[in-house]
Amino acid sequence: QKEVEQDPGPLSVPEGAIVSLNCTYSNSAFQYFMWYRQYSRKGPELLMYTYSSGNKEDGRFTAQVDKSSKYISLFIRDSQPSDSATYLCAMASGGSYKLIFGSGTRLLVRP
Amino acid sequence: GAVVSQHPSRVICKSGTSVKIECRSLDFQATTMFWYRQFPKQSLMLMATSNEGSKATYEQGVEKDKFLINHASLTLSTLTVTSAHPEDSSFYICSAAGQGEAYEQYFGPGTRLTVT
Secondary structure, three states, X not given: OOXXXXXXXXXXEEOOOOEEEEEEEOOOOEEEEEEEEEOOOOOOEEEEEEEOOEEEEEOOEEXXXXXXXXXXXXXXXXXXXXXXXXXXEEEEEOOOOOOEEOOOEEEEEXX | OOOEXXXXXXXXXXXXXXXXXXXXXXOOXXXXXXXXXXXXXXXEEEEEEEEOOOOOEEOOOOOOOOEEEEEEEOOEEEEEEOOOOHHHOXXXXXXXXXXXXXXXXXXXXXXXXXXX
């Protein structure tokens, strides 16, 4: 079993839709949770960074962490075609800077 | 802020030769830099972690003599792929941490290596 599971998609939505992306994990030591966006043949771009449980909002993006369920989510409101990319979740435990990545979900926002 | 550059963006080399990839943090001091490789449609796999002025820490299964890492300054780390073989062809990405929390890693644009 992988430490971090993420549905590879692709996930296809119409422009303006609310997108929900999710990851589950098995290691209860994870305390730091990140979401990255990666365009084809580019390096990942940090979107959201969350410590422990709770919600964090930044513009159209909301990250949620539920440590009791070992489940994290990224919501994208008013999705745009430019949001089409692969979204990677990543996690780390306290004391180690090593990020464990999910396999990524490919998102396609149709105009 | 938090810009990381990589050079070259793309390189083709012949089997048996060595290739050096540079990773620079442009607007912050990176106390820790990381090197990843990514195969098509797969996630990032950490190869090694380097701290400025000390030896890199390699992940299990990564040959330290083949993938030489030097973190000479707080803004520069290099990865040298020695005696490259076609199976080393991949997308190599560096990241840097040092601005804010160390868990906030900022990635470079990646280097596509093709070994013929």
